[in-house]
């Protein structure tokens with residue numbers, strides 16, 4: 265019997281990225297949903313963390329016309345404010361974006377129905393078919409808006425598409441049981457097995473994640489992905505420990521190493537917040553993580569650098 269699908273279910277989506285090669289098999293379209301309970305120091309999608317739409321301001325494009333000051337009904341912009349913008353007051357209505365003649369303002373995140381996302385995803389259906397690709401749900405953390413994620417994944421399965429999800433594993437039991445039966449491949453973020461380091465770098469303990477990981481690996485084929493950050497988790501000992509952890513979970517055969525990069529650093533500026541990673545920590549090249557790849561392979565896992 266066909267599973268009922270609520271095509272009118274609504275979620276807040278902040279991007280749809282087509283022709284992606286690194287987020288599951290084949291060529292994929294990634295649906296990025298808002299909201300994340302973690303706040304990783306190195307996060308390259310800081311605009312994903314709030315569940316509500318997020319205002320971004322590019323001071324370099326601003327021509328100082330003050331249309332936004334006149335337009336915003338919520339007192340977000342003020343020339344008396346030395347920072348010009350009080351981001352905390354923004355409701356995400358988008359009026360200022362429409363009024364800005366310079367394209368200096370953007371809102372990341374808009375409400376979409378499952379039906380409207382599927383309509384967009386259908387544009388790439390030939391690509392999915394010819395590349396053995398599909399769709400990948402990312403964020404943010406897709407378990408935050410889990411009701412929407414569930415309906416969207418069900419709708420993708422009803423189209424016959426391969427589904428993948430990028431997850432931190434942080435969510436309620438109810439969310440896990442609801443979402444993962446409709447996932448073909450899980451790309452499971454694992455930062456560290458050291459809980460003190462986990463808390464310090466992500467803002468949350470890893471306990472709930474470890475509990476969920478057991479269940480998620482029972483429900484769907486899972487690949488572990490390690491954002492590899494200098495000074496936090498890039499030693500061979502760190503990776504020995506991650507391999508022991510991966511070996512304790514059901515069916516893990518593959519570990520991906522994601523070398524640290526700073527491609528998202530400028531977004532923090534646009535959001536009026538500081539990028540908390542120390543400037544002296546430099547991005548990693550693929551060759552920097554080759555010793556870690558050896559550790560992973562020595563422990564019997566297939567290892568891909570870059571995912």
Ligand code: SF4
Nearest residue numbers: 336354355357358360
């Ligand atoms: S999105 Fe709306 S509330 Fe936010 S700054 Fe623009 S006009 Fe004001």
Ligand code: SF4
Nearest residue numbers: 326327329330332364
């Ligand atoms: S409307 Fe745009 S260009 Fe004009 S002051 Fe505001 S941000 Fe700057």
